[in-house]
Amino acid sequence: MARIYEALAEIVGKEYISDQAEELFIYSRDPGTMDPKKPDYVVLPRTTEEVQAVIHLANREKVPVVPLGGGLALSGLSRPLKAGIVLDMKRMNKILEVNEKSRYVVVEAGVSQGMLQAYLKKNYPHLKHSIPDSPPAATIAGNVLIHGSGHLSQATGFHSEMLNGMEVVLPTGEICKVGSCSATPYWFSRAPLPDLAGLFLGWHGTTGVVTKLAIKLYPNPALKDVMIFLTENPDHMPDILFKVTGTEMVEDLNVSATQLPDYMEGLQLTLIYVTANTSDELAFKERTIRETLRSYIDEKEGGFMVVPTFAKGRFLEAPLREMTKFSDTKKGGGFEYVGAIMPIELFPKAYRKGVEIAAKYDTPYSMAIRIIGRAHCMMFAYAYAFNRADENDRKNAQRALHESNTVALEMGGIPWKAEEPAQQLILKQMNPETIKLMNKIRAVLDPNGIMNPGNWEVR
Amino acid sequence: MEYADIIHRCFRCGYCKFTREYQDFNCPTYRKFWFETYSPGGRMWLLRAWLNGEVQSSKRMAEIFYSCVTCGNCVEHCALDFRDNLVDIFVAARGEMVEKGLVLPPVRDYLKNIRIHGNPYKEPQQERARWADGLGIEQYAGQEYLLYIGCVGSYDERGTKIARAVASVLKKTGLSAGILGNKEPCDGNEVRLLGESELFQEMARQNITMFKELGVKKIVTLSPHSYNAFKNEYRELDGNFEVLHYTEALNRLVEEGKVSFSGLNETVTYHDPCYLGRHNDVFDAPRNILRAIPGLALAEMSKIKKNALCCGGGGGNFFTDIIGSGEGAPGRDRIREALETGAKAVATACPQCAKMLEDAAKAEGVEDRIKVMDIAEIVEAAGMRTAAD
Structure with missing residues (x-):
């Protein structure tokens, strides 16, 4: 152990490695419900070469390596299931390049959502990236790699679809580039090359350590507004979402359904975000959207909520601080959600299951749905707040989450950024040949099995 | 321990580490050490673990708590309702350490000197x-x-x-x-x-x-x-x-027209002392004085007022220096931010900040490029005039 510690200290500097009880405690857990798993070391690399040296060492010593971004997935993905080295990537925090005309940015893997947002606001106010509603400490890389979604996902898809390329330290230590950057000085696209990005997306750090990546940027219109459409019948939701996305005038589209406060129970709030460069354009878009939903209004099946100006701010904020406040629902500092990816026609069933599961576990239901890519699918989140100081309550939320994962799969959805137990549920019903392919890929890439072992493993 | 009933409410979301617009991490100890343990959220979780017996008392635990500069950035930017208590919670944790005899030698020496000499300098x-x-x-x-x-x-x-x-x-x-x-x-x-x-x-x-x-x-x-x-x-x-x-x-005297200044041709930036600014909302008075000086150009840093970065001397660190020196020391970061403005002097209104920043400028090797001056020193250099003149 001392030998490994000394070798790691030699690589990153003694200030940036710890095997102390305090760091091992904090890095053994995330804010969600999953049980802690202790690492042996926490290491803070500054460069790709340092990451490479750590990987070489890990191979020599057969020590697991677990990359960590913001640590805010909530599903325990950065817990070292089989101990080893946690690589906290946040010191690699340089914004390397903005290509204004081709609208992309190249960043190191530790750059946070908040820092990129602020950097663009200051230096390129006409450009923006898709901001998830996770706190600003979430990293760009982490969110892309888990197939995250955000404020531009309705228009442009998962954040992994906004990835142009990346630099990866492979499990055997080679520094590899993926996308146009592998053959040119530009990071403009993954096409037209064989798309190797899939070797790293959604794998939960089991196939390498991403050290740099490029993501697409988008125009940032001057005006932004939110319209809120209220309904009380979840059966209408697929049609409403289909119609609204069909207007091609919506930047972001979410649905919120919560049991608390009492007066919100039974309602579905469709939050329709519209952007424009002029007030005329904004008015036209909002008028069009209203007309699209006219039949629901005429039949008294729904209506637009009057949102006072003072209340709009909290809906228009990016990221939404309100999401974090959900953790304080029980004055207990904890929440986790199952964000199941599923087709929008499953909305009514998914909604009713959410109400049912929450009642079973004696907790208020809270569901948040983000529409991905013009309703090609949706991320349907079942959120459960819990009291961190009450072990029974944490376990209760854990069970509710597991049942939500099970139900999502039974309905035809797939749990997103699945906890290790949920990964097992997915693998259980996955095509066996797909599993074989995954195993073959890992065996080739990671012959010593050092990368985040315990994830995506068939028991 | 006081506040023991709320420390579990921290979600460790990390808003506390940033400025309001998220342009930079602004918790001085997190910026210096980069381990989550040295962030406000890390401290909250560690404190709970320590009180529950999940982690034991240690020198590192004391360093983690005593390196906090109590600058209040976390209080300003935390997203949750108990934000106002954050610094108080960390101070209460230190109180537990004092009671249990777990403080670090520089802290012990400071308190001893106050008890024996009535000042930390043994004078x-x-x-x-x-x-x-x-x-x-x-x-x-x-x-x-x-x-x-x-x-x-x-x-x-x-x-x-x-x-x-x-x-x-x-x-x-x-x-x-x-x-x-x-x-x-x-x-x-x-x-x-x-x-x-x-x-x-x-x-x-x-x-x-x-x-x-x-x-x-x-x-x-x-x-x-x-x-x-x-x-x-x-x-x-x-x-x-x-x-x-x-x-x-x-x-007040400037606003009442009772004092004025001959002038000072200098570009100056202003560093907000945490215990004047963030803790007590005095942001404008020092700036108004500087603006009243003919010829003086006030060039603001990117992080000011409630988003200002601490010099690293708060929370007793001016005397105990638990946060330590080195390239990542908050004072050196702040001097680099001051240099970015093009200012030839950084003004402040706190003797602790002045000393911390002056030392930082020397450590950065830029003391010939930027002076550190108290507002009063600038006022003297600007030739303050009163009715008697």
């Missing part, structure tokens, strides 16, 4: 007013204001220069004020922040009694740390004085 009380030699500053004898200097202004080499500048400027304005001279006691602000609340209360009660016996109604302070203690902490112990920082007193 004799009869030397306390030496800073004022030759200035002709009046002793307090019922003037409108008590001018309170504090330990740093009384004994520190850099602090005494600032004390002389502040006292001279105020004297010239004709402000009715006097000092306590060799009778001036320590205000106790850092004693409280280092977790010795009982000693602080003892000191504060004695000081309140003394001030009342002398008939003090209004206090003007040199240091934002004293200002904070008198304005916020003494009040809870029935010490109800009208308290001003000297920049507030001076700014």
